[in-house]
Amino acid sequence: MTKWIKDGRIVDPVTERVEQLDIIVEGDRISKILPCGSISRGSGEIEIIDAGGNLVLPGLIDMHTHLREPGYEYKETIASGSLAAAAGGFTAIACMPNTEPPNDSRSVTEFILEQAKRANLVRVYPIAAISVGQKGERLTEFGDLKEAGAVGVSDDGRPVVNTELMRRAMEYARFHGLTVISHCEDLYLSEGGVMHEGEISTKIGLPGIPASSEEIMVYREICLAKHTGCPVHIAHVSTAESVALIRRAKEAGLPVTAETAPHYFTLNHRAVMGYDTNAKVSPPLRSEADVEAVKQGLKDGTIDVIATDHAPHSPLEKEVEFDKASPGMIGLETALSLTLDLVKERILTLPEAIRKLSLTPSKILDIEGGRIEEGREADLTIVDDSAEYVLTEDEILSKSKNTPFIGKQLRGRAVLTMVGGRVVWQRAR
Amino acid sequence: MGGFAHKDLLGMTQLSVEEINLILDTADSLKEISERDVKKVPTLRGKSIINFFYEPSTRTKTSFEVAAKRLSADTLSLSASTSSMVKGETLIDTARNLQAMNPDLIVLRHSSSGAPHLLAKVMDAGVINAGDGINEHPTQALLDMYTIREKKGRIEGLEIAIIGDIAHSRVARSNIIGLTKMGAKVTVSGPPTMMPLDVDKMGVGVEFDPRKAVEGKDVVMLLRIQLERQSKLLFPTLREYTNFFGINAEAIKRAKEDVIVMHPGPMNRGVEIDSEVADGPYSVILDQVANGVAVRMAILYLLIGGARSDKVD
Numbered sequence: 001m002t003k004w005i006k007d008g009r010i011v012d013p014v015t016e017r018v019e020q021l022d023i024i025v026e027g028d029r030i031s032k033i034l035p036c037g038s039i040s041r042g043s044g045e046i047e048i049i050d051a052g053g054n055l056v057l058p059g060l061i062d063m064h065t066h067l068r069e070p071g072y073e074y075k076e077t078i079a080s081g082s083l084a085a086a087a088g089g090f091t092a093i094a095c096m097p098n099t100e101p102p103n104d105s106r107s108v109t110e111f112i113l114e115q116a117k118r119a120n121l122v123r124v125y126p127i128a129a130i131s132v133g134q135k136g137e138r139l140t141e142f143g144d145l146k147e148a149g150a151v152g153v154s155d156d157g158r159p160v161v162n163t164e165l166m167r168r169a170m171e172y173a174r175f176h177g178l179t180v181i182s183h184c185e186d187l188y189l190s191e192g193g194v195m196h197e198g199e200i201s202t203k204i205g206l207p208g209i210p211a212s213s214e215e216i217m218v219y220r221e222i223c224l225a226k227h228t229g230c231p232v233h234i235a236h237v238s239t240a241e242s243v244a245l246i247r248r249a250k251e252a253g254l255p256v257t258a259e260t261a262p263h264y265f266t267l268n269h270r271a272v273m274g275y276d277t278n279a280k281v282s283p284p285l286r287s288e289a290d291v292e293a294v295k296q297g298l299k300d301g302t303i304d305v306i307a308t309d310h311a312p313h314s315p316l317e318k319e320v321e322f323d324k325a326s327p328g329m330i331g332l333e334t335a336l337s338l339t340l341d342l343v344k345e346r347i348l349t350l351p352e353a354i355r356k357l358s359l360t361p362s363k364i365l366d367i368e369g370g371r372i373e374e375g376r377e378a379d380l381t382i383v384d385d386s387a388e389y390v391l392t393e394d395e396i397l398s399k400s401k402n403t404p405f406i407g408k409q410l411r412g413r414a415v416l417t418m419v420g421g422r423v424v425w426q427r428a429r
Numbered sequence: 430m431g432g433f434a435h436k437d438l439l440g441m442t443q444l445s446v447e448e449i450n451l452i453l454d455t456a457d458s459l460k461e462i463s464e465r466d467v468k469k470v471p472t473l474r475g476k477s478i479i480n481f482f483y484e485p486s487t488r489t490k491t492s493f494e495v496a497a498k499r500l501s502a503d504t505l506s507l508s509a510s511t512s513s514m515v516k517g518e519t520l521i522d523t524a525r526n527l528q529a530m531n532p533d534l535i536v537l538r539h540s541s542s543g544a545p546h547l548l549a550k551v552m553d554a555g556v557i558n559a560g561d562g563i564n565e566h567p568t569q570a571l572l573d574m575y576t577i578r579e580k581k582g583r584i585e586g587l588e589i590a591i592i593g594d595i596a597h598s599r600v601a602r603s604n605i606i607g608l609t610k611m612g613a614k615v616t617v618s619g620p621p622t623m624m625p626l627d628v629d630k631m632g633v634g635v636e637f638d639p640r641k642a643v644e645g646k647d648v649v650m651l652l653r654i655q656l657e658r659q660s661k662l663l664f665p666t667l668r669e670y671t672n673f674f675g676i677n678a679e680a681i682k683r684a685k686e687d688v689i690v691m692h693p694g695p696m697n698r699g700v701e702i703d704s705e706v707a708d709g710p711y712s713v714i715l716d717q718v719a720n721g722v723a724v725r726m727a728i729l730y731l732l733i734g735g736a737r738s739d740k741v742d
Contacts (some may be wrong), residue, residue, distance in 0.1 A: 197626050198626055198627055199626070199627040199630045201625070201626070202596075202625035202626055202627050202628050202630070202631065203442075203630075203631060204442075204542065204543070204564060205542045205561070205562060205563045205564025205565060205599060205602050206542050206543070206562075206563075206564070207563065208625075208626065210626075274546065275542070275543030275546050275547065316519075319519070319521050320519055320520065320521070320547075321520060321539070321541030321543065321544045321547060322541060322542060322543045322547075323541045323542065323562065324541060
C-alpha cells in the first residue's frame with residue numbers, strides 16, 4: 001500500500017538541509033519526495049502518516065550494539081534488542097560478536113540473521129570476531145563470515161593483545177573489504193581497574209584505569225593502519241589524547257574512523273560516586289576535560305559516528321559490589337535524546353548529528369541507509385524533537401534496565417520507526 | 430545526646446566536623462567504663478549487632494566485639510567462610526536474609542570498595558563500615574583522631590605525615606578525609622608507585638621521600654606495607670623498601686621533639702617501621718588499640734542507643 005508521510009521536517013544528512021516535504025512510500029521504497037501541499041488525494045488506497053511538523057530522519061543506524069544472543073538470552077535477545085532499537089529510532093543495528101559462543105563462524109552469523117528475520121523489526125548486521133573464540137590466537141574465516149553476512153570484524157569486549165595478530169587481521173580484512181573495529185585497551189594497564197584513574201577514583205577508593213590504557217592502543221591501531229593501508233575504526237573513544245591522536249591521523253590522510261557513545265559526551269567520572277554500577281562502563285567514564293575533548297572531536301569531525309555500545313546486563317551482574325559488576329549500559333532507547341542535546345548545545349547542527357547516527361556508519365560498514373532519496377529503501381524515523389520526558393524503568397523495552405539515565409529528564413524521542421516501508425514501531429499517544 | 434542523624438557510618442566522607450567532635454566527645458565519656466572492675470553498662474541491652482567480616486581481621490573485629498559487649502548488646506559473628514557466600518549467595522541476598530532477622534546493626538568488613546554503601550541501601554539496620562576495599566576505614570580514622578586529640582589536645586593546625594602505600598590504604602584515605610576536615614595540615618608520603626593520581630586534590634601535600642616528609646611533624650602515621658603488593662610491581666623488594674622508605678629512629682629525629690608515632694597494625698617490624706620506633710617513647714600504637722574500644726562504643730551508642738532513656742553511667 002502507498003504511504004504518504006505528510007508535513008514532516010525532513011533532515012537530509014547528505015545535503016545538510018532541513019526542509020518541510022512530503023514523502024510517498026510505495027512498497028519498500030521511497031517513490032517521491034515533493035513540496036508540501038503539492039499532493040492531492042488521488043484515486044486508490046493511500047495511508048496518511050501525519051508527521052505534523054515532527055522531524056523525519058533517515059532511519060538511524062547503530063554500528064555498536066550487544067544483543068547477547070546466543071548465550072545470554074536472560075540479558076537480551078535479538079528480538080528484544082530489535083524492539084528496543086526500533087523504539088529508539090534505529091532501523092539498523094550492527095551486533096558485536098562477544099556472545100556465547102562468540103560469533104566466530106558462519107553458523108553463528110547465520111543464526112543471528114535467522115533470529116533477526118524472525119523478530120522482523122529492524123535490520124541486523126552481524127560483526128564477526130577477529131580471532132577464534134575471541135582468544136586472540138588465530139584469525140577467523142573472514143571470507144566465509146563475510147559471505148554469510150558479517151559486515152565487519154572486531155574482538156570487542158576482549159581486545160586483541162597480540163599486535164602481530166592485529167596486523168595480520170588488518171592485512172587480511174583489507175582483502176575481503178571488511179572493516180576492522182578496535183576496542184582499544186591495554187589489558188596490562190587496565191588490569192584490576194574499575195573506573196577512570198583520577199581525582200574521583202582517588203577520592204572514593206576504587207582501582208583506576210588510566211587514560212593511557214586506551215591511548216596506547218589507539219596509537220597502535222593508527223600505526224597499523226598506516227603500515228597495512230587497511231581502514232580501522234576506533235570504537236567508543238573516551239579520552240582527550242585519543243581524540244588528538246585520531247585527529248592527527250586523519251590530517252595525515254590515514255584510513256582511520258572513530259565513534260563515541262552518548263555516555264562519553266554526557267557523563268563524567270563523577271557519575272560513579274555513590275558506587276552506581278550502572279555508571280560502570282568499558283572504557284570508563286572519564287574526566288570533565290576528556291568529555292570536552294570528545295565534544296570537540298564530534299564538532300570538528302574527528303569523531304565520525306555516534307554509536308550506543310548498548311550493553312545489557314541483568315541485576316545478577318549489576319546489583320553486586322562495584323568491582324564485581326560487569327561493565328556496560330544500555331543505550332538504544334536514549335542515544336537519540338542525548339545526541340539531540342548536542343544540537344541544543346550547538347556542538348553539532350541537526351544534519352551533522354543525524355549524519356553521525358546514520359549516513360556515516362552506513363558508509364563505514366558499507367551497508368544501505370542514511371539517505372532520504374527517491375528510489376532508496378524506505379527506512380525512516382519520525383522524531384518529536386520537542387518532547388520532554390522523564391525516563392522510567394517501566395517504559396524501557398530492552399530486556400535489561402541498566403542505565404543511569406532512569407529518572408533523568410530527556411528531550412526528543414522517536415514516535416514512529418519505518419523499516420523497508422513497514423511501520424515496525426509506533427509510540428502510543 | 431543528639432546531633433547524630435545517620436542510620437549508617439559509611440565513611441569520613443559523610444561526617445561533618447560537628448559529628449566527628451560528637452563521636453570523640455562521646456568516646457571520652459565512655460572510655461572510663463573499660464577501666465572499671467565491672468566493665469559493662471546496660472545501655473544497649475536487647476540490641477543485636479552482627480559482625481560480618483568477609484576479610485580476615487583480628488584487631489578490628491575484636492575491638493567491635495568488646496565495644497558491643499561492654500554496652501550489653503548481643504553480638505553475632507559471621508565470616509566469609511561460615512556464610513553462604515561460599516555457596517555463591519550474593520551480598521544483597523545475604524543482606525536481605527540478615528535483615529529478615531531484624532538486627533539493629535551490621536558491622537561489615539569487605540574487600541570491595543562501596544560494599545557497605547550497597548548493604549546500607551537494602552537494609553533497615555544500620556551499617557558500620559569496618560573497612561571496604563581500598564576505600565575507607567572510618568572507625569580506624571576516628572580512633573586515630575581520638576588518640577591525636579588525647580595526646581596533643583587538638584587536631585586543628587597540627588602537621589601530620591601519613592607514610593606508606595597511600596593508593597591502596599583505606600586507613601590513609603579515611604584519615605586524609607577526616608584530618609583535613611578537622612583542620613590538620615596533612616602530608617602524604619611513599620614511593621610514586623603507591624601514590625594515587627591527583628591526591629593533592631584531597632587537600633594534602635605530597636612528599637615522596639618519607640625522611641623529608643617527617644621533618645617538623647607533630648604526628649607521624651605509618652601504614653602497613655602489604656607484602657603481596659610486591660608482585661604487583663609496586664616495589665622491587667622489601668629490602669629496597671626498607672632502605673628508602675622505612676622509618677627508623679634516625680629518621681624520626683627530624684620530626685618535632687614531641688612527635689607521636691602511630692601505626693594501625695599489624696606492623697611489619699623492620700620493614701615500614703623499625704622496632705626501635707615501634708617501641709620508642711613517642712610510640713602511641715597501643716594507646717590506639719585501647720582507644721579503639723572507646724571510639725567504637727561511642728559509635729554504637731550514637732547509632733542505636735541515642736533514642737533510649739538509659740543513662741550511660
